[in-house]
Amino acid sequence: MKPPLRIAVTLGDANGIGPEVTLKALRQLGRVPGVQFVLIGTPAAVAPHLGRGAALPRGLLLWDPAPKLAPRGRPGRITADAARAAAAWILFAVRGCQAGLFDALVTAPISKEGFQRAGIRFPGHTEMLAALTGTRRFAMLLMGGPLHVVLVTRHLPLASVPAALTRENIAAAIRLTDEGLHWLGVRRRRIAVCGLNPHAGDGGLLGREEAELIAPAIRAARRPGLTLTGPVPADVVFYQAVHGQHDAVVAMYHDQGLGPLKMLAFDTGVNLTLGLPIVRTSPDHGPAYDIAGQNRANPASMVAALRWAIRLARRKNPWNKTTADRGKETTKHAKDTKRRE
Helix, strand or coil: CCCCEEEEEHHHHCCHHHHHHHHHHHHCCCCCCEEEEEEEEEEEHHHHHCEEEEECCCCCCCECCCCHHHHCCCCCCCHHHHHHHHHHHHHHHHHHHHHHCCEEEEECCHHHHHHHHHCCCCCCCHHHHHHHHCCCCCCEEEEECEEEEEECCCCCCCCHHHCCCCCCHHHHHHHHHHHHHHHCCCCCCCEEEEECCHHHHHHHHHCHHHHHHHHHHHHHCCCCCEEEEEEEEHHHHHHCCCHHCCCCCECCCHHHHHHHHHHHHHHCCEEEECCCCEEEEECCCCCCHHCCCCCCCCCCCHHHHHHHHHHHHCCCCCCCCCHHHHHHHHHHHHHHHHCCC
């Protein structure tokens, strides 16, 4: 009998809405045949959302890998102790995925400001997960409504974006998008690449990044079966994508891509990290301290993140070296050695 998929769900910042949306989403999903969910966090974070004397839903596990770090409950407040606990939970879940204990990871929201207060050097989940897994080529893919959006740069001040763009990182984002679409089951792989400047530079009148960086990156990323368009002005490309002209959009910076996506799918967006050897999804929202502890949070984005984690855990991860791949490499190495002998 095939063992069940085991999906780890980190509770995120305990003072935000992470525990609330996680429990609401799991109740909404109910029992999923062949899947077991494991919450990673402190029991104190979920207790307020269970009701007096209520237990966890049947079949749901809760593991606390760092009980000494359990934060003091302060709904709606950014605290260093909550950030330290959230980081410990992420570390445990990633190590569990790497060891084969978990088949996928879903992360509830953390606080970037909380991480800073706690002295944690990562600006967000994405960079932390990449460092923990030794991943150098990675990207955020956001899904919502008809859109798939990948970001070349992520959590940077807007003034720092132009200097952070290179031909290499733009081309890498395009290639990751192509691989990610295949993983998601998108067949046509039509990718549009945003310009950085208004009117995509307007022939150089409004900036040279399109001609000097983006267009060369598009040429470098071309491959059979992939349709690439761009640089396309950002005020046009999302309209085209919504109306079926593109399967994904590569945006140059955070708000260029997430503004249109959140307008269409604010409550249902999902973040998928491309390039990791593990499956990681998350809801596309933050800890929402303004409504934390009020039982007002919408779990729809977490529901979608859980569903995508299950789907992707059942598919071959393009960035995970499987046993079969290692076997092929071993066979090739043996043949090469024999030829040299």
